[in-house]
Amino acid sequence: MRTRSLLMGAALAAGVVVVSQPAHAAGPAIQITKIYYDSPGSPDFGANSSLNGEYVRINNMTRKAVSLKGWTLRDKTNRADHVYTFGAFTLGAGKTVTVRTGKGRNTTTTLYWGRSGGTLAYIWNQVKDTAYVRNASGKLVDSCSYNSTRADYKVC
Template sequence: MRAVMRVGIGAVAAGLTAVVLTASPGAAATPAVHFAGIQYNAPGTDTSRNVNGEYVKISNSGSRAVSVKGWSVRDAAGHKFTFPTYTIKAHDSLWLHSGKGTHTHRTFYWGSGWHIWNNTGDTATLRDSHGKYHDSCRWTKSTSSGWKAC
């Protein structure tokens, strides 16, 4: 949906700003691909054996399938995962694990030998193949479950 801002002349003259948002006719809504949650603290003590206990869940709450080929997930330190060819169906999700594994239907692996997400605080950022920001998820301290709903 495209927003259009209109400011009334009288409001400007009076030093006030009025904003009216309207939808442009025929403008298509952007699909709602977003972080649903992050398991940033794998169960147990962090070792190279439980890296895949960390994962990101990305959902498409839109009514259309969306190709995420070339989309990326980054942490605050700049670690980056780029999705291969994949399409998230409408009202479906995918999972991105921090460790190593073979990509399967709806499950992807970052390929790291160590944990990506900081338990004490971090920010995950989702961008499309053109670098356009789509979503982020941030936490500032560890919870007992190590899960952050986004």
């Protein structure tokens, strides 16, 4: 502490203003920003349009593109069939990708899990669940949980 006081005193004597700011913890570079877990309409019978009403939005919060190849998105059930593995996909700097549960044609902004088969094809529980994104090494990058019967989605 004595050394720091001497350095600050010398800086002040030289006319230099020293401003100390608290360190802020940076959030993850890749973040889950929204889970739409209760697709529109009632009842949900597993039609592709209903399955695609269920989705997770993932954002790249950095200024650099990030390759998501081998990364996974999963729910809390930890069932093997509830894991989406990203293929060769790069999420641009500051960009968003939406991962929809049903089938469709992948684009630079929307990917499809490819699930079908009625009510058992849904991934996200309608009341309580957690989404996890892990990198290709299996390290947890981000997660988002919800526990609500009052909304159809969660902003993370």
